[in-house]
Amino acid sequence: MKRDETKKIMQRLKLNEESVSTEQIRMIRTKIDQASDRKSTLFMLTSPQYEAEKSIISTKLAKxxxxxxxxVLLVxxxxxxxxxxxWFQISNDSGLSNVILNNEEIHLYYxxxxxxxxxxxPAGPSPLNLSDVWVTxxxxxxxxxxxxxxEVVIFEAPAFLTASDSQILANHCDGVILVVKANKTKKEDTLKTKEYLERTNNQIVGVIYQTG
Structure with a gap:
């Protein structure tokens, strides 16, 4: 990645301060650190229905x-x-799907x-049958x-209630971070997501509330 491209990314992060504040991200990070005593930690970041600006949030948290x-690995x-x-202006010709489908090493694709x-x-190419990827x-x-x-792995996942992908991945992570958006995320969808995660013993380690 070229240096000027990285500067643009950092500028975009600052421009989105009103929507997702850096301080809010730090608070989530602190709460996660306090809740975990593991050498390495894996999180899944998702939203109930609305996709929201998860790429901004996951990038800020990873940073x-x-x-x-x-x-840190951001997936x-x-x-x-x-x-x-x-967001990072990189190729998506290969990535996570290759690692999973071909049982290959991560360093070949990150x-x-x-x-x-x-x-x-990156996500990598989408196979014809996504069920081939999301096998436990x-x-x-x-x-x-x-x-x-x-030491830290952050998975940016699809909206939780729209596909089983996130529901499968959550079972292999230490915790879930929920992103909700003002005037977009429905209360009933948030409650459905919370209830499902509690039923499957998946911990919600933080909620990020977008106002912008």
Whole structure:
């Protein structure tokens, strides 16, 4: 990634301060750190229905951890509608789907960024049958590889109630971060998501509320 492209990314992060404040991100990070005593931590960031600006939020959170000196992997797990490759201006010709389907190593597909300690794994091509990707045993293997190599892993996942992808991935993460948007996210959808996660013993470690 070119240096001027990275500057543009950082500028866009600052421009979105009103929608998702850096302080809000830090508060979520602090709460997560207090709740976990594990050597490595894996989170899934999702929203109930509305896609929201998850790429902005996941990037800010990943950057926040990297600034602490941690080795961070940011994964675009939204294979149906990927966005992180646009955000970081990298190729999406290969990525997460290759790792899962072919049982390959993560380092073959992740992309370095100019943020020290932060690398990005794009979603990769969408297969004809997405059910081939979201197989519990395959997801478990992929998550284990992430956990072995990184201190913090953040999966940006599809809206929780629109596909089973997020529901499967949540079972292999340490916690879920919910993004809700003012005047967009319905209260009943948020409650449905919360109830499902509680039923499956998945912990909500934070909620980010977008106002802009």
């Amino acid at each position: 926040s951890y990297a600034e602490q000196g941690k080795k 675009d797990a939204n294979i149906r509608n990927p966005s992180l490759h646009h 992309k370095e960024t100019l943020v020290p300690g932060l690398v990005v794994l 045993s395959k997801i478990k293997d992929m998550v284990s590889k992430c956990e072995a190599e990184f």
